[in-house]
Amino acid sequence: MTIRVALADDQAMLRTGFRLILSQEAAIEVVADAVDGREAVEVCTRLRPDVVLMDIRMPRLDGIGATRELVAAGCPTKVLILTTFDADDLVYDALRAGASGYLLKDAPADQLVHAIRVLADGGALLAPEVTRRLIAQFASAPTVSLPSARLDPLTEREREVLVLVARGLSNTEIAAELVVSEATVKTHISRLFDKLAVRDRAQAVIAAYETGLVRPGQS
Numbered sequence: 001m002t003i004r005v006a007l008a009d010d011q012a013m014l015r016t017g018f019r020l021i022l023s024q025e026a027a028i029e030v031v032a033d034a035v036d037g038r039e040a041v042e043v044c045t046r047l048r049p050d051v052v053l054m055d056i057r058m059p060r061l062d063g064i065g066a067t068r069e070l071v072a073a074g075c076p077t078k079v080l081i082l083t084t085f086d087a088d089d090l091v092y093d094a095l096r097a098g099a100s101g102y103l104l105k106d107a108p109a110d111q112l113v114h115a116i117r118v119l120a121d122g123g124a125l126l127a128p129e130v131t132r133r134l135i136a137q138f139a140s141a142p143t144v145s146l147p148s149a150r151l152d153p154l155t156e157r158e159r160e161v162l163v164l165v166a167r168g169l170s171n172t173e174i175a176a177e178l179v180v181s182e183a184t185v186k187t188h189i190s191r192l193f194d195k196l197a198v199r200d201r202a203q204a205v206i207a208a209y210e211t212g213l214v215r216p217g218q219s
Contacts, residue, residue: 003120006032006047006077008040008063009055014105018053018082021109028116037061041069044077050120054099056083056090064090064097071098071199078119078200082112100200101125124202148211153195159213161188165201166208 005028007015012035019030031049034040038060044052052070056063067079080101081094094102100119103112103126115125151159157178164174171189175182193199196207208214 001027003028003051003116004031004047004049005029005116006034006040006043006049006052008034008037008043008052008058008066009082010035010058011055014055018112021112022116025113028113037063037066040066041073044070044075045073048075049077051078051080051116053082053116054079056081056094064093064099067094067097067099080115080119080125095202095206098199098203100202122200124200124205126202150196150207151211151213154192158188158192158195161185162192162204162208163214165189166205166214 005022007018007030009015009018015033019033022028022030032043032047034043034052036058037054040052040054040058040063041061043049054063054067058066061069063079063081063083067081070077070079078101079094079099080103081099082103082105083090084105091102101115101124103115107115118125154162160178161174164177169177171182171185174185178185189201189204193204196204198204198207
């Protein structure tokens with residue numbers, strides 16, 4: 001099955017470079033370019049690609065605003081933020097807006113391709129340095145004494161699964177940890193996504209930290 005990708009960046013040279021990289025990959029097709037966030041929203045709403053590579057700093061509407069609009073519109077396109085900026089507030093804002101991945105533009109080509117495939121398959125991906133920054137930001141925030149009411153709809157098992165997701169475990173690793181099948185893990189994850197009103201693992205990890213269920217430094 002071919003993964004359909006859109007490119008949103010105001011720099012033509014970068015769009016050309018990304019297109020060239022992806023043209024070498026089997027089952028990945030670039031279906032559209034966008035020169036700013038407003039055009040990115042229009043293109044993704046109309047063509048509904050599987051993944052959009054979204055720059056943050058763009059005219060008319062930035063990548064975070066475009067991501068927020070796509071999520072609000074119910075567009076199924078997964079957003080992979082690609083930027084030279086790695087400030088903590090941008091990482092957090094992008095993920096809160098609904099991005100499913102965040103990579104720096106100096107990431108190797110194979111890491112970019114891998115990220116696209118992960119997002120198209122329903123997963124989420126953060127560059128390791130981005131994950132460290134995100135966790136550090138939560139570590140410096142005021143401590144939440146008790147998990148919030150947002151977690152009330154979750155069963156005890158679903159909370160266990162959410163903790164393991166926040167630790168970065170894959171479905172296979174979670175299944176081994178809990179001694180259940182991968183199918184059971186997928187069911188739990190799908191249900192907790194629905195109950196938390198999140199659409200992927202990145203959003204679930206944020207929810208786990210924001211509610212105090214998981215705290216930085218916990219194993």
